[in-house]
Amino acid sequence: MGSADQIEAWADKYGKEIHAYLWRILGDAQDADDGLQETFLRVLRHRRAAPILEPRAWLYAIAGNVARSQLRRRRTEGERRALPDIDVIAPDGVAERDRVDAVRRVVESLPSKQRQALVLRRYQGLTYDEVARVLGGSAQTARANVYQAVLKLKKAFPEEAR
Amino acid sequence: MTKRKNLPEQELERWLAGSATPAETPAFALALDAAYAVSPQAATWRRAQQRLQDRLIAGAPRVYYDRVKSSVVGPLWVAVTDHGLAAVTYGGRETEFAGWVGRRLRATPVRSAERTAAVRRELDEYLRGQRTAFSVPVDLRHVTSFQRSVLEAARSVPRGQVATYGDIGRWIGKPRAARAVGQALGSNPVPIVVPCHRVLASDGSLGGYSGRGGLSTKRRLLALEGAALP
Numbered sequence: 001m002g003s004a005d006q007i008e009a010w011a012d013k014y015g016k017e018i019h020a021y022l023w024r025i026l027g028d029a030q031d032a033d034d035g036l037q038e039t040f041l042r043v044l045r046h047r048r049a050a051p052i053l054e055p056r057a058w059l060y061a062i063a064g065n066v067a068r069s070q071l072r073r074r075r076t077e078g079e080r081r082a083l084p085d086i087d088v089i090a091p092d093g094v095a096e097r098d099r100v101d102a103v104r105r106v107v108e109s110l111p112s113k114q115r116q117a118l119v120l121r122r123y124q125g126l127t128y129d130e131v132a133r134v135l136g137g138s139a140q141t142a143r144a145n146v147y148q149a150v151l152k153l154k155k156a157f158p159e160e161a162r
Numbered sequence: 163m164t165k166r167k168n169l170p171e172q173e174l175e176r177w178l179a180g181s182a183t184p185a186e187t188p189a190f191a192l193a194l195d196a197a198y199a200v201s202p203q204a205a206t207w208r209r210a211q212q213r214l215q216d217r218l219i220a221g222a223p224r225v226y227y228d229r230v231k232s233s234v235v236g237p238l239w240v241a242v243t244d245h246g247l248a249a250v251t252y253g254g255r256e257t258e259f260a261g262w263v264g265r266r267l268r269a270t271p272v273r274s275a276e277r278t279a280a281v282r283r284e285l286d287e288y289l290r291g292q293r294t295a296f297s298v299p300v301d302l303r304h305v306t307s308f309q310r311s312v313l314e315a316a317r318s319v320p321r322g323q324v325a326t327y328g329d330i331g332r333w334i335g336k337p338r339a340a341r342a343v344g345q346a347l348g349s350n351p352v353p354i355v356v357p358c359h360r361v362l363a364s365d366g367s368l369g370g371y372s373g374r375g376g377l378s379t380k381r382r383l384l385a386l387e388g389a390a391l392p
Contacts, residue, residue: 007218008215008218011214011215011218015210015211015214016207016211019202019207019210019211020201020202020207023201023202023206024198024200027197029202029206032202032206032210033206033209033210033213036210036213036214037210037213037214037217038268040214040217040218041217041268042268044218044221045268045270073306074306096196099193099196100193100196100197102193103193103194103196103197103198104197107194107197107198119198121178122177122178122180122194122198122199123198123199125180146178147174150174150190153190153191153193153194154188154190156190157189157190157193157194158189158190
C-alpha cells in the first residue's frame with residue numbers, strides 16, 4: 001500500500017482531469033463525483049507489490065474500469081437518464097439536446113476500449129502512446145481503437161445530416 | 163458540402179488533435195464535440211474535490227458486521243456502515259460474507275457485536291414477532307437511484323399488508339416498469355428491513371424471492387406478519 005501522502009499528491013495533480021474524464025463518459029455530475037471517489041478508494045485499497053511508475057495512466061485505467069461498471073449497471077437496469085447538467089448552448093436548443101443524447105447513446109454502445117480510446121485521445125488530450133499505457137497494448141492498437149470508434153460514429157451521423 | 167466517402171486520415175488526425183477548424187470538421191465529429199468537448203463546471207469539480215479530500219484524510223472506510231440467529235429464516239449476516247444498515251444476507255460463511263460486503267461497500271470489513279447491536283436487536287425482536295417496524299437507518303448509497311426509489315417505496319408498505327410490483331411502479335411514477343421493479347427488489351441489499359417480501363406479483367401470486375429458501379421464506383415472513391396470503 002502506497003503512502004497516504006503520495007495518494008493525496010496524485011489526487012492534487014491528476015484529480016481534476018480524472019474527474020473530467022469520468023464526467024464526460026458518464027454524462028452526469030453525481031456519477032462522476034461517485035466515480036472519482038471510487039477510483040481513489042480503489043487506489044487506497046490496492047496492495048501494491050511494486051511501486052506505481054506511471055500514476056497518471058494507472059489512475060485513468062482505474063477510472064475507465066469504474067466508468068465501465070457504472071455504464072453496465074445502468075444498462076442492466078434499463079435506466080435511461082437525461083443529461084441533467086451538460087448544458088449545450090445552441091440556437092436550436094431542443095434539437096441540439098436530442099442530437100447530443102443520440103451521440104451519447106452511440107458512444108455508450110461502443111466497446112469499452114473504443115469508447116475510452118476515443119475520449120482519451122480527443123477530449124483528454126492524450127497521445128496514442130499515453131492511451132496505450134492506459135488501455136494496454138501498443139500505440140498502434142490505441143489508434144486502431146480510436147479509428148474503429150470513428151467509423152461507427154461516421155455511420156451513425158452521415159455527412160448530409162449537417 | 164460535397165459528400166465524402168472516406169474521411170481523409172490527415173483531417174481526422176487534425177480533429178483528434180484539436181486543431182481542425184469547424185469548417186473542416188465532419189458532421190459526426192461536430193455532433194460528438196457538442197456532447198463531449200465540454201468540461202464540468204468549476205463548482206461540480208470543487209464539490210467532487212472536497213469530498214475526495216475529506217475521504218483521503220479519513221482513509222479507507224470500514225464496514226462492521228455480525229451474525230443474527232433466527233429460528234424463522236435461519237441465521238443472517240448483517241453489515242452496518244457509518245450511514246446505517248447496508249446489508250442483510252441469508253446464511254453463508256463468514257469469510258464469504260465479509261469479502262462480499264467489503265467489495266460491495268468498498269470498505270474494510272470488521273466483525274463487531276457492538277456496532278451492529280441495534281440492528282441485531284431490532285431484527286431479533288422482529289423475527290420473534292415483537293416488533294412491527296424498524297427504526298435503524300438504512301444505507302442505500304450503493305444502489306442506483308432507480309433501485310433506491312423502488313426500495314424506499316417498498317419500505318412504505320407496513321407490516322401485515324402487501325403491494326404489487328405494479329403498485330410500486332406507479333408510486334415511483336414508472337407505471338410500466340413492473341419488471342424492472344421486480345429486478346430492483348430482487349437485488350435488495352437489506353431484505354426483511356426493506357420489506358421486499360411484502361411485494362407480490364400483480365396476478366396475486368407470490369412473485370419471486372431471492373433470499374435463501376426463496377418463496378417459502380417469503381411465505382414465512384408474511385405469515386409471521388399476519389398478512390393474508392394468496
